[in-house]
Amino acid sequence: MKTKGRILVVEDELDSLKFTAKILRNSGYEVVEADSIDLANQIITSSLITGVMFNLILLDLQMQLLPQTKLWSGEEFGRRVIEIIGNVNVVVITGNADLAARLTYKPDDAIIKPVNINTLLDSCKKLMKPERRRANPPDVMLNLWLSTQYFQGFESLTFHSRRTDRTRPGEESEKITSRCVLDGAFINTVIYRKKKGVVNISLSSLLGCPADCVNCKNPRNRRNRYGHKVKFIRPLTEGEIIGQAYVALNSPKVKNFLKKGGKTKLIFNLASEGDGLVWNLDNCMKTFIQLSKITALDISFKITSVGSESALLEYIRKYINLPRVTHHRSIDSLLPETRFRLKPGTIKEPLTRIRNCDEIIAQMTNQPVTISWVVMKGVNDSIEDARMIADFYGNRFLPDGRPIFRIKLMALVPGSLDHANGFDEAKGTTMEDVKRFRGYLKKEGVKDVRIRDIIGMLINAGCGGCIVEWLEDADKMK
Template sequence: MENFFGLTLSNLEAQIGALGKEKYRARQLFRWVYNLGNLDFSEMTNIPKGLRTIFGEMFSLKTLPISQALSSRDGSIKFAFVADDGQIIESVLMPEKKRTTLCVSTQIGCRMGCRFCVTGKMGFRRNLNAAEIVGQLITVREHLKKTEKGPVTNIVFMGMGEPMDNIDNVMTALDILKDPGGLDLSYRKITLSSVGLLDGLRALDSKSAVIAISLNAADDATRSMLMPINRLYSIGKIMEFVRDFKGTKRTRITFEYILIKGVNDSLDDAKKLADLLKDIKCKINLIPYNASSYTEFETPERAQVDRFHKHLIDRYFTTIIRDSRGQDVCGACGQLGMGYLESAPDKGDTPRKKRTTSPEVTS
């Protein structure tokens, strides 16, 4: 049985067409499942009963089993889902005043090895398929039906994994999320965060999603130390890509900058960053790092964060400080998965220290 959440509308039309049935049935299914939120074929009353039975035998509408849903004091919820092979998939729901954002994962583990990141320490397990990516949203949506919380309005691909390292499944998931006959999410409501895998990013266009690049340093030595991928895709190459990127008038690339004490948080670093981005239409998100016993890095002083921020504002950059959400429930990517690995040491592939302090934030 095929997982429905991994099928684009055209995949579905092709499968229904191959049965000798009307292709518009695919649109009806998309509307029932994504638009009306009905996950029971037998209730899709504008489809003939016999066909509903056939669809029920062909497609699965099973959501991801939730093994944990940890609510944070700040209102965010960290979910751990169990995939069919027993691996843990993480998402974080972040309600705000005007929107509710779901941060989804695209891989289990990650091969980018960013030194500040818990997921990076896990190593790479596997890519998520499109059904598992879309399934995170559908499962959370079902969960929210039982609560007072509003619907998910925005999606960020910033959970476990590097989206551009799993580009085919991510593109399929984007197609499904944006389909006007289904969830109909505008590309402006979807942010795709990348360390800067340029081959993947070049395959995107300005209407694929909002692009966020995890920069974290304005010089190659610091960035390569924090993010080994910088040896392949240096800051210079990323800037070249950003300058060439054909966006709409409103398109602005977002740069994420995790501030780490004594590593990249000085006023000098702020000046270098401002110089680097001075002719680029962009937005900067500053994310103060949360120390974790999984890594050697420390949280920056608040006064230092404010100084860094002020310098960028004084240089007319749109800059916000994004404090990480759900710190009391392991809100950063990889932390729940890491917890599972600690209780199942045969699955771990990197030596780990016991956590003694609050978790950290990752891109």
């Protein structure tokens, strides 16, 4: 027998659940009952897999979380349904009118308890219309729905704005600005695709950065709540880091990549603002652990850091078994005096200690460690610099014969250097300068040398450039 529509009723008070379901069935609707968020999640997951969707969800906002559950409240469940599934209507039911008014998302209707039967039936009849929101393709919906089970605490952020650089077809980059609920600070997440089937999501881990790298604008443009410029404010919380992943996965750009079919690889990289390995290790790794549980998506991780012996040893002790993690070490100079001028906030210790830790990581994971080197004219681009790199990082191999250290060169973005630190002679470098230095390295016998292209220039999405524009936006909002 054909029904008027398919309704999922989510209510933990059994009497109310049975009564509501009976009324709706007697009125000609197909009804599925869920007395917990856990069960509702299983039902939604099953419907996404089978393709048999609901027209409407009646949701009690104030459902009690069971002690053993690791899922969400009724309010959070409703948010995920609306944001991810999209084409199912949601009616929230609550005895607290203020709670319904304070929701950060917009349900299709809200009914205040005690429920009037006529009001309930009128709302159901009105919302049995065809799709009212734009829906994602079924495979995208399923992937995103499964993934959000692990985004605990993502509400620490609110979305602010996004900008896209489309100057390179197929290699678009997008900068997402979010705002921290804790103190209103702006943080950035950058999404870019360098090759087909691979999407990089660059996460921030700190507000500002103690490393104070001279070619990075972040610590020179951060402001505290009083409007004063500061190099470093605080580490981001686990929720603020995982919130960036949530915002990124729900961005139109990532959804579009997932829609195109085939296996899309997502790389989450701690490289947008701050050095999470040295100054926020536990919160960053907790985020990676949550994300690694998302088996519906092909996810790997990248840690970009200046490094320190103590931080690397702690990583080895606690997190070396976390799968699919690669390391990038920002070095830029092997001369101690020059390196500490380039990165004045780094821990002053011999680079041999960091290199030895990186060797341990490479041997234990069977993955090379990438040495990031921003080529600066007149500072670190000489034949002698290439010779030092070859002597320091060369002739070290994994059991399968691959070099332990991979050298990745980058051009210095013009105008990004902090001339106040005595580097006036170091002007922006071109790709020709970088290729010339690569030639020096090859001549010295360095086997694995790669060049990283600069993308996202139009949206200030390069290293250290992102935050400048946001802070200007934030100042305008005051």
